[in-house]
Amino acid sequence: xTTPTASPTATAGSTAERRxxxxxxxxxxxxxxxxxxxxxxxxxxxxxxxPGLLVAGAFSLYPFLSTVANSFTDRRTLLPGxxxxxxxxxxxxxxxxxxxxxxxxxxxVLGVVPALVVLPxxxxxxxxxxxxxxxxxxxxxxxxxxxxxxxxxxxxxxxxDERGLVNAVLEAVGVGRVGFLSDQWLLLLSAMAVTVWKxxxxxxxxxLAALANVPRELHEAASVDGAGAVRRFLAVTLxxxxxxxxxxxxxxxxxxxKVFSEVYLMAGPDGGPAGExxxxxxxxxxxxxxxxxxxxYASAISVVVFVVTVALMLLVLRADRKEGA
Amino acid sequence: MPIPRRTARRAAAAAAALAVVLPLxxxxxxxxxxxxxxxxxxxxxxxxxxxxxxxxxFKPYFTGLIAEFEKKYxxxxxxxxxxxxxxxxxxxxxxxxxxxxxxVVNVSPDLLAPLAKAGLALDLxxxxxxxxxxxxxxxxxxxxxxxxxxxYAFPWYLNTGPxxxxxxxxxxxxLDAERPPTTYDELFEQSLRIADESKGRxxxxxxxxxxxxxxxYGVPLMNEEGTAFTFNDAKGVExxxxxxxxxxxxALDPQALTATSxxxxxxxxxxxxxxxxxxxxxxxxxxxDAPALYExxxxxxxxxxxxxxxxxxxxxxxxxxxxxxxxxxxxxHFVTDARHQMEFAKQxxxxxxxxxxxxxxxxxxxxxxxxxxxxxxxxxSLKTAVNYTPVLMSDQMKTELRNAVARALxxxxxxxxxxxNAVKACDRLLRQS
Numbered sequence: 088x089t090t091p092t093a094s095p096t097a098t099a100g101s102t103a104e105r106r107x108x109x110x111x112x113x114x115x116x117x118x119x120x121x122x123x124x125x126x127x128x129x130x131x132x133x134x135x136x137x138p139g140l141l142v143a144g145a146f147s148l149y150p151f152l153s154t155v156a157n158s159f160t161d162r163r164t165l166l167p168g169x170x171x172x173x174x175x176x177x178x179x180x181x182x183x184x185x186x187x188x189x190x191x192x193x194x195x196v197l198g199v200v201p202a203l204v205v206l207p208x209x210x211x212x213x214x215x216x217x218x219x220x221x222x223x224x225x226x227x228x229x230x231x232x233x234x235x236x237x238x239x240x241x242x243x244x245x246x247x248d249e250r251g252l253v254n255a256v257l258e259a260v261g262v263g264r265v266g267f268l269s270d271q272w273l274l275l276l277s278a279m280a281v282t283v284w285k286x287x288x289x290x291x292x293x294x295l296a297a298l299a300n301v302p303r304e305l306h307e308a309a310s311v312d313g314a315g316a317v318r319r320f321l322a323v324t325l326x327x328x329x330x331x332x333x334x335x336x337x338x339x340x341x342x343x344x345k346v347f348s349e350v351y352l353m354a355g356p357d358g359g360p361a362g363e364x365x366x367x368x369x370x371x372x373x374x375x376x377x378x379x380x381x382x383x384y385a386s387a388i389s390v391v392v393f394v395v396t397v398a399l400m401l402l403v404l405r406a407d408r409k410e411g412a
Numbered sequence: 413m414p415i416p417r418r419t420a421r422r423a424a425a426a427a428a429a430l431a432v433v434l435p436l437x438x439x440x441x442x443x444x445x446x447x448x449x450x451x452x453x454x455x456x457x458x459x460x461x462x463x464x465x466x467x468x469x470f471k472p473y474f475t476g477l478i479a480e481f482e483k484k485y486x487x488x489x490x491x492x493x494x495x496x497x498x499x500x501x502x503x504x505x506x507x508x509x510x511x512x513x514x515x516v517v518n519v520s521p522d523l524l525a526p527l528a529k530a531g532l533a534l535d536l537x538x539x540x541x542x543x544x545x546x547x548x549x550x551x552x553x554x555x556x557x558x559x560x561x562x563x564y565a566f567p568w569y570l571n572t573g574p575x576x577x578x579x580x581x582x583x584x585x586x587l588d589a590e591r592p593p594t595t596y597d598e599l600f601e602q603s604l605r606i607a608d609e610s611k612g613r614x615x616x617x618x619x620x621x622x623x624x625x626x627x628x629y630g631v632p633l634m635n636e637e638g639t640a641f642t643f644n645d646a647k648g649v650e651x652x653x654x655x656x657x658x659x660x661x662x663a664l665d666p667q668a669l670t671a672t673s674x675x676x677x678x679x680x681x682x683x684x685x686x687x688x689x690x691x692x693x694x695x696x697x698x699x700x701d702a703p704a705l706y707e708x709x710x711x712x713x714x715x716x717x718x719x720x721x722x723x724x725x726x727x728x729x730x731x732x733x734x735x736x737x738x739x740x741x742x743x744x745h746f747v748t749d750a751r752h753q754m755e756f757a758k759q760x761x762x763x764x765x766x767x768x769x770x771x772x773x774x775x776x777x778x779x780x781x782x783x784x785x786x787x788x789x790x791x792x793s794l795k796t797a798v799n800y801t802p803v804l805m806s807d808q809m810k811t812e813l814r815n816a817v818a819r820a821l822x823x824x825x826x827x828x829x830x831x832x833n834a835v836k837a838c839d840r841l842l843r844q845s
Contacts, residue, residue, distance in 0.1 A: 163845070164505045165530035249667055250684055269666045357811055360669035361818035378505045378526035379806035379845055 151393075157386035164380040175387035185388065188367040191275060191350075192392075195366065196343045196399070198279045199286075203339040204332060206283065207290035212320070214291070215298050225295075229288035236285070240352025243281050244268065247353075268353060271363040278349040278364070285349075286342075290335050297331035298324070333407040340399045345392065347372065367392050451539035456487035457736040459743060460514035464726075467494035473759055481746050488739050501807065508532055513731045515740040516747075519565055521554055521725055521803040526845070528557050528564040534730040535562035540741050546750060551765035554725045554799055558638025565727030566748040567765035569756065572723040572790050572797050573691030575715065576698075580708040581686040585609040592712040596629065599687075599715055600654050603663035606686055612662035618676035618685040620668050620817045621655055623810065627800025630717040634802045641802075641838045643813075644831035652820050652827035659821040669818045681705060689714065692761030692786045711786060713793070723797035725765070761787060763794055770794060804842060812837040 158175055162168025179185045214225050231239060246252050247267035254264045267277045305323045314322060325332075347368040350358065356373070358365030365373070367388060375385025466474065478490045493514060495503050501523055507513045513532060527533045536543070536555075543566070544552055551567035579589035585606040593599040603616035623643070627633055631648040634641050658664040665671065665685055680688035681702045698706040714721045728744045730737070746752065753764035758774065761783075769775075775791035778784060816834035820827045 161844070165508050165526055165532070249665075250682070266666055269669060274670075355670040355672060355675075357670065357814050357818075360822060361824065362811070362815045373811065374808070376505065377501045377807050378508070378523060379808060379841075380505060381808075381844065 154386045154389050157383050158390045160383045161381075162383040162386075164376075164378055164382055168383050171383070175384045178384065179387055179391070184362060184365060184370060185367075187363060188365050188370040188388075189391075191364060192344050192346065192367045192395075194275065195279060195282075195346050196340050198276070199282050199343040199346075200336060200340045202279075202283045203286050203290055203343075204336050207287050207335070208294050208328070208332070210287060210291045211294035211298055212324075215295055225291075228291055231285045232288040234285070236348040237352065239281065239285055240349060243277070244353055247277055269360065271360055274354050274359050274364050275350070278346070278353050281349045281353070282343065282346060286339065290339065293335060294328065294331060297328040301327040330407070333403060337400050337403040340403060341396045344396055344399060451534070451730075451737045451741040453738045454487075455485045455738045455742045457739050458489040458491065459516060459734065459736050459739050460491045460493055461516040461743060461747075462493045462495060462514040462518060464495060464500050464518045465497035466518075467492075470756075470759060473756060477747065477752060481743055484746075485739070485742065488743075490743060511733075513733070515731050515734040515736060516744045517729050517731065518568070519727050519729050521565075521727065521799065522801055522805060524555060524565050524727060524729055525557050525803045526806070527729065528560060528562075529845070532732055533564035534732045534734075534737070534741070535564060536566065536730070536741075537562045539730070539737070540566075540745065543745050546766055547748075548765050548767055550798075551725060554803075555727050555729075557803055558634075559804075565729035566744050568726040568728050568748045569753060569762040570723050570725055570765050570794055570797075571691055571762050572714070572721050572794055573689060573694070574711050574713055574786055574789060575687060576680065576690050576694065577687045577710040577712060578680070578683055578685075578705065578708055579710045581606065581610075581614055581683065582710070585614075589710060592710055593715065594713070596651075596654070596715055596717060600658065600663075603658055603686075604661050607658075607661045607663035614684065614686060615665040615668075615679075616663050616686045617658065618665040618668055618679045618688065619671055619673065620664070620814065620821065621651060623802070623805060623813060624722045624800040626651060627798070628714065628716040628718060628720075628722055633800065634804070638802070638804055639842070641805075641809075641835045641842070644828070644835040648831050649827045652817060652831060655817070656821050656823075656827060664821070669821065692783065692790060695783055695786060709782075711782065713789065718798075719796070721793040721797040722800045723794055725799045763791055804845070805838070806841065806845065809838040809841050812841070 157168065159170055159172060160168030161171045161174070210228060214221055214228065244251075248254070249264055249266065249269070253267070258264055265273065267273050301324055305327070306319055309319045309323050345368050346366050350364055350366050351369055351372075354364040358369050358373070371385045371388050371392065374380065374388065375382050461478070463474065474492055478492055481490060482488050504513070504517070504519075504523060504527070508527060508530065513527075519527065524533060544563075547567045551570065552563060554567060555563050555565040557564060575592075577589075577592050582589040582592070582602075585602075586609060587602055587605060593602050599616075606614055606616050621629075623633060626643045626648055629647060629651045631651060632642045632645060655664060659668070665676075665679060667675070667679075671679075676685070677688060677690070677694075679685045681698070683702075683705055695706075695709075698709055716722075728748050730740045730744050734740045748765070750764065750766035750769055753766050754769055754772065754774075756762065757764050757769075763770065763775070770791045775788060778788060813834045816825070816830040816837075819825045820830035825833070
């Protein structure tokens, strides 16, 4: 057995090296370059990670911790806060607008996520075929993804306006005008439709990548066994892209719960008639910004949004694990 | 050297504690009192001046103004910043919270109130009282904050405007287009008639009543001490009840509940609503963007039960924490003095807030054009006009009122209930501010 004071120049990988002291004895300088590297090795990962850690700390960790801290204060935009314990959370329980926001954000998840999980997969199946001109359709479906949400919102507002194109068509076919932008529920549904329309292309691309990795031989084998297109999709394609379906489900549910732009643009800054279409993130924006913003209360709502989104992610992942088991 | 696990844990805990403690101590200037910057001394040094969406149309005016100031006071330099109209309050709050508020800032009284309460606006009654007599008394008083001593901004330009209406739509409803409504009774009666004749296709108004409308209707908005809102009195309930009738008859646009003043203006441009408030600035817009509307445009006075029109007031405040107080005060006064306000008014349809300026022939002498007619009428009404928006009413409070009005119009609450709830919510926000 080698003694702990064995030479630091012992062969790499030997037991002697693994047990060697990490630095040379006092007064002795390392005798070759390999020792010098070994001496600095433990700090190196930290040095490499430092820029990333600093950025993450400054722009993610600090704001996050600061939001949590603010949620226990009555801080306002221009006035320093005092510690108020759980007062903000208590107030939230009795705040009608908070419950409206929670209801709408939850409805948004329920309305948007199934559509964003299923429709892009069907779309990807349609455009995965290598036929002439297919790239045009792929680009066309992807265009809404790259379009600015403000532009998209405005276009849909014009389309769905009481005197917009959609209502003109409905009136021409005898249905009459529909208050897409004046009825509380139709407004929320319209915003969901825009979210789905804008998100289709993005998730379609994710599915296309997954579909490209489905082994062709499995399809061929299934065909030989007499499986039709639907059977092949259910028995071969779906299991192969299951993890992607879960990923899309997780991403879209978090995005749907945090929805802001679509509803803000279509329902207006007040969140629709009497604020009935307000979502939680809109409430954070409305409460916490401006010169009289209630930063403490808005932070408390933000913490709730964070907890719910983490819970959503865990729920989806847990469902996936159960299914996979 | 490896970082021992215990040290790493301690460092992480310290960082977390710091992150928790820092926000509690961060920014926020304490409350009230206005700043104590000393405005006496030599006017020199570099200052920043922020305007509110003025660069696009008035760049030559402001560059000339700044050059003139720098020439008058050698050794000074003014850096001009302009912010877009959208999100101006958010930009101000970010600057104020971050300690980067410019030295001289264009504000409206409701934006000024929280800045003054946070001690970020210089008290001009202490620092520049000698200039008070140059301005209209009402305009100077418009920058006082209820519950606080002092005046916190130089009055700048004032704005008001007539009510525009679409003569063609009035005629189609069998109304006399040359006799537009002049009282609230006539307004409601004619609106119902237009809705009835057009079978609900043409609304007369596209906006739900705002706090200014309540003020013009004669509703007391706040108590004198500025400690509670009062717009839920019988007159307020009456106004809301009458608007509910309009909404149910489609005389108020169905999308009014979610409308902004911009979207309502657009509906008037496309001739789907018959009336819309505006300013002298709008006439040119109608001529350029909607010639068909311009041919039929009717102009009438604001409808008011108090005999006083609503006016919007702009001010120029000095940052109480400026390191160049003499230069900042001198520049804020320079921008708002009678000569420069008059020059600015001649470039754009706004009105000066300086004493005697509205008696200038530019605001009194007819030349037969619509533009001049609107300008003269507006200048005349400004002599008695009131800024109905209470300076202590924040954006959140305005949202509470709008939501309450929407609930009443939809029939979810009675007008009385809705206004009571709005007052309760606004009072709570007022106490928290």
